[in-house]
Amino acid sequence: MADILSLRARGLALRAGAAPFDEVVGAGEIVGLAGLDGHGQQTFLKMLAGLTAPAAGDILVERDGTEERIGSFRRAVARGVAYLPRDRRATGIFPTLSVLDNFAIATVGRDAPAGLISAGRRRSRYEHYRERLSIVAPRPDAPITTLSGGNQQKVLLARWLAAEPKLLLLDDPTRGVDVATRRVLYGVFRDLAKEGMGLVVLSSEIEEILLLCDRVLVFREHALAARLSGAEMTTETVIAAMFGRAA
Structure with missing residues (x-):
């Protein structure tokens, strides 16, 4: 499989009437997703995985100078996108196996x-x-x-x-796990990024995003409210963006 250079959202609207936005997740970076529950960050992650259809716009894989549209989960997997769901018992493990x-x-x-x-x-x-x-x-x-x-x-x-995979989508990957497991997972995620894999991490814990991610996308009312990176990435700025106010 050819290397995926980026996963691109173009003119993406999370629901009808919501403001569209563009976004690119590149190789070797860890992008965090934050927001109050139900404000669109999980919808965005599922759209990247091909599990939810956008209200408008497209999700595209860019590789070898060409772009391919992702229209389904099967197509996303075939193009090197992997998705780890939040509820491992309901949608992840097969308990009888x-x-x-x-x-x-x-x-x-x-x-x-x-x-x-x-x-x-x-x-x-x-x-x-x-x-x-x-x-x-x-x-x-x-x-x-x-x-x-x-x-x-x-x-x-x-x-x-x-x-x-070339790109890994993670929905609250450390939810309900112990501290030792978190440390192992953080180390693995960082190593994968160093190896050139792009990761998108949705977390309900702001501290986790600040510790792990290179930049963070904050969602509010089913729209992209803020892009934060570097010195901008603080607990105060993330919370401010989540509530629609200046830090």
Whole structure:
């Protein structure tokens, strides 16, 4: 797959009547999304993932000097965009399957080059990401429900990293996990950016965005209210933008 240079929103409106905006997420940067609950940041993330259709405008992948429109989740995945949902129990894990099956479900084709699934190939790939993400699991064939919430989250992240995406969309990725798991995830996210992956991180915690992200987009009333970077990125300026007032 060719490298994705950027994921672009052009003339994007999150709902009918909302002000349209343009935005670009480039390779190697971590972009944070902030806003009061229900003000559009999650809608924007889902539009980037191809899960929600824009009220107006387009989401485009730019690579090799050309642009391709993303019109569905399947097309986004095919073009190197991965999405980690907020509610891992409802929309992420398959509770009746094992840790290994949950990990490998998005990359079955890679384990069956000759039409038959190679257990060794699948297990080897799992072990690689288990070590990289410090996944604590009793054994690969254990039910995923036996893992802690933080380790379930790591398995979901490993699932999409194994697909080798070029851009990763994360919806509150540290929600409900312990401090140790947060540290591991922060380190992984920073390493991925250094390797050239673009990341978009929606977080309900302003401190997390300020700690992790290169810049932040603040949403208010289903519109992009502010773009903040560098010295502008403070708790006060983010909160001010969320409430529609000057810092």
